[in-house]
Amino acid sequence: xxxxxxxxxxxxxPDAARAATVRLTLDDGxxxxxxxxxxxxxxxxxxxxxxxxxxxxxxxxxxxYCGQILVLTYPLVGNYGVPEPRxxxxxxxxxxxxxxxxxxxxxxxxxxxxxxxxxxRSLHEWLSAxxxxxxxxxxxxxxxxxxxxxxxMQGWLVPSSMSEDDxxxxxxxxxxxxxxxxxxxxxxxxxxxxxxxxxxxxxxxAKDNIVRSLLARGVSVVxxxxxxxxxxxAEEADGILIGNGPGDPKDLAPLIGQVRSLxxxxxxxxxxxxxxxxxxxxxxxxxxxxxxxxxxxxNQPVQDLLTRRCYITSQNHGYAVxxxxxxxxxxxxxxxxxxxxxxxxxxxxxxxxSIQFHPEAHPGPQDTEFLFDDFLRLVEAMAQG
Numbered sequence: 001x002x003x004x005x006x007x008x009x010x011x012x013x014p015d016a017a018r019a020a021t022v023r024l025t026l027d028d029g030x031x032x033x034x035x036x037x038x039x040x041x042x043x044x045x046x047x048x049x050x051x052x053x054x055x056x057x058x059x060x061x062x063x064x065y066c067g068q069i070l071v072l073t074y075p076l077v078g079n080y081g082v083p084e085p086r087x088x089x090x091x092x093x094x095x096x097x098x099x100x101x102x103x104x105x106x107x108x109x110x111x112x113x114x115x116x117x118x119x120x121r122s123l124h125e126w127l128s129a130x131x132x133x134x135x136x137x138x139x140x141x142x143x144x145x146x147x148x149x150x151x152x153m154q155g156w157l158v159p160s161s162m163s164e165d166d167x168x169x170x171x172x173x174x175x176x177x178x179x180x181x182x183x184x185x186x187x188x189x190x191x192x193x194x195x196x197x198x199x200x201x202x203x204x205x206a207k208d209n210i211v212r213s214l215l216a217r218g219v220s221v222v223x224x225x226x227x228x229x230x231x232x233x234a235e236e237a238d239g240i241l242i243g244n245g246p247g248d249p250k251d252l253a254p255l256i257g258q259v260r261s262l263x264x265x266x267x268x269x270x271x272x273x274x275x276x277x278x279x280x281x282x283x284x285x286x287x288x289x290x291x292x293x294x295x296x297x298x299n300q301p302v303q304d305l306l307t308r309r310c311y312i313t314s315q316n317h318g319y320a321v322x323x324x325x326x327x328x329x330x331x332x333x334x335x336x337x338x339x340x341x342x343x344x345x346x347x348x349x350x351x352x353x354s355i356q357f358h359p360e361a362h363p364g365p366q367d368t369e370f371l372f373d374d375f376l377r378l379v380e381a382m383a384q385g
Contacts, residue, residue, distance in 0.1 A: 021160040022135045024069070024106060025167070027153040030146055033160060034137030037110055038127030042162060044171035045069040045103035047155035048318070049144045051297035055363040056123070057082055060105065060132075061096040063184035063205035064274070064316045066246045067174030069104040069155050071140050071147070077107040081119025082126045091192070091215075094362065096207040100130045101184070103174065104157040106143070110136035133157055151292050152318060177251045181205070184245060185225035189233065195219040197238040197379055202226055202259075204252060204275060206243025209360040213372050214241070219379070226255040234262060239269040239379035242276030244358065249278035249288055249319055259283035263352065268382050271375045272354025274317055280354045281345055287325035291341065294318035295356075298364035301337040302344075302357060310337065311368050314361030321345060321356070351378055 022036035026047060049071040050059055056077055059070065086092035105127065112122055127134050135157060147153065158167040174180050184205035192211060195218045201211060204226040214221050224233050226245075234240060242259065249256075260283040262270065272280040278288045295315040303310045321342040323332045334344035334355060346353035359368040 022133065023158060023160045024135055024138075024143075025156045025158070025164070026146070027155065028146075028150055032106075032135075032138050032143055034135050036133060036159065037112075037124045037136060038105065038134035039131045040159060041131065041133055042156065042158035042167050042171040043069065043103040043133055044154065044156050044168075044173040046176070047071060047106075047147060047153055048294060048296060049073055049140070049147055050316070051144075051299065052314075052364070053298075054080075055094075055298070057094050058096050058362060060100045060102055061098075062207055062316060063097050063101050064207075064244050064246050066101040066184050066205065067176050067180050068102055068246070069106065069157055070102045071106040071143055072108075073140050073144050075108040075140070076111060077109065077136075078111040078123040079114055080116035081114030082121050082123055083118045084120040091208050091212055093209065093212065096209060097184070100127070100132050102132065103172070104132060105134040106138065106140060106157070107134065107136050108138060108140045110134070148293055152294060176247050180247050181226065181245065181252060185227070186223060187225065189222055189224040189228055191220065191222050193218075193220040197376075197383055198222060198236060199376075199379065200224060200230070200233050200237035200240045202230060202240065202242045202255070202276070203245075204243065204255060204279075205245025206273075207358070207360065209362050210241065210243050210273060213360040213369070214376075217372060217376050219376060226252065230258045231261060231265070234266055237268070238383045239271065239375065240266065241375070242270070242272040242279055242354070244274035244276065244316070246275075248290070249275055249282055252279060255279060256282045263350075267350070269351040269375060269378045270353075271371075273360075274315075274356060274358060277342075277344060277354035277356045278317075278319055278321055280352065281321040281326070281330075284330050284345075284347075284352075285325075285327045286330065286345070287322045288319050289322055291318055291320050293339070295336070298361060300357065302334045303337055304334055305332055312365040313343075313357035313359075313368055314364030315357045317356060351382065
């Protein structure tokens with residue numbers, strides 16, 4: 001990558017009415033300039049990339065992206081528009097939460113003239129309505145190479161007319177140590193469904209499709225914020241699922257403490273997904289670390305170390321569990337075939353297990369949806385016992 005000039009030369013004006021130039025400045029001094037769409041305001045956040053070919057509606061509403069500036073590597077974005085807004089308080093898809101979670105969006109070629117039978121508005125209209133700025137007309141794959149070479153970096157997405165000093169002074173950002181977890185969690189427990197068995201979903205930014213996947217399998221779900229009294233809620237639950245979320249898992253010390261207590265007292269199944277894998281590991285006494293190259297996309301290959309079967313998975317995480325730190329009564333369950341990092345753990349003696357990837361992926365491969373079935377079969381068996 002030869003710096004910002006090469007990227008700027010690729011800029012294509014998306015619309016004469018929205019011709020204002022916008023720039024992205026990275027921590028290492030790299031500047032990328034193109035044209036703006038969506039809202040017009042300065043923002044700051046960790047710059048991350050996703051390699052999926054589709055699914056921008058799901059990605060933008062995924063709470064795991066809260067506080068981040070998202071770069072999409074697929075060169076065509078916006079062509080199928082955005083569905084109608086979902087009903088307040090509902091779990092309607094394809095949205096993964098009730099609002100856009102990212103700080104900003106960077107794409108190569110934004111398409112205003114969308115075409116899809118379910119589309120009701122353009123991506124620009126949706127972003128504008130929710131106050132999210134976006135940048136188009138840059139080579140996002142070249143930008144991704146820079147991010148891979150130097151690791152994930154902080155960035156500022158601002159109108160080009162704004163000075164660097166003003167950008168750093170006025171850019172909106174999310175505190176990624178405390179505020180982010182309060183932002184993405186519900187204020188109080190919410191119950192869904194009327195199934196025979198109840199699953200407690202611990203929410204520190206869980207995707208709605210986790211809840212939808214459980215409801216589709218006939219159970220009731222109590223969705224509780226991570227800071228709720230989990231021990232009390234667990235008394236009425238036949239199983240616990242610790243969901244995904246943003247940020248560094250070590251910043252969730254209160255949740256780790258609560259899960260550690262549950263490991264000592266709760267004898268029914270506990271299943272962790274993504275951030276839940278890291279929280280379960282930390283509660284068990286293991287360690288986590290930040291990946292030099294995060295896993296964000298829908299084509300991550302993993303292997304089950306018990307059956308040796310391989311699966312293609314959807315992932316969105318920047319931290320991983322250290323296999324070497326696992327206590328003797330825990331073992332690695334899945335491994336990432338690309339880089340050898342941990343993709344799941346399980347207790348050797350109790351019904352506690354977790355995975356780093358998303359079995360509820362939409363869009364994305366559904367190869368590992370069976371893990372929900374395995375979890376609920378165990379819930380059923382232990383409830384009858």
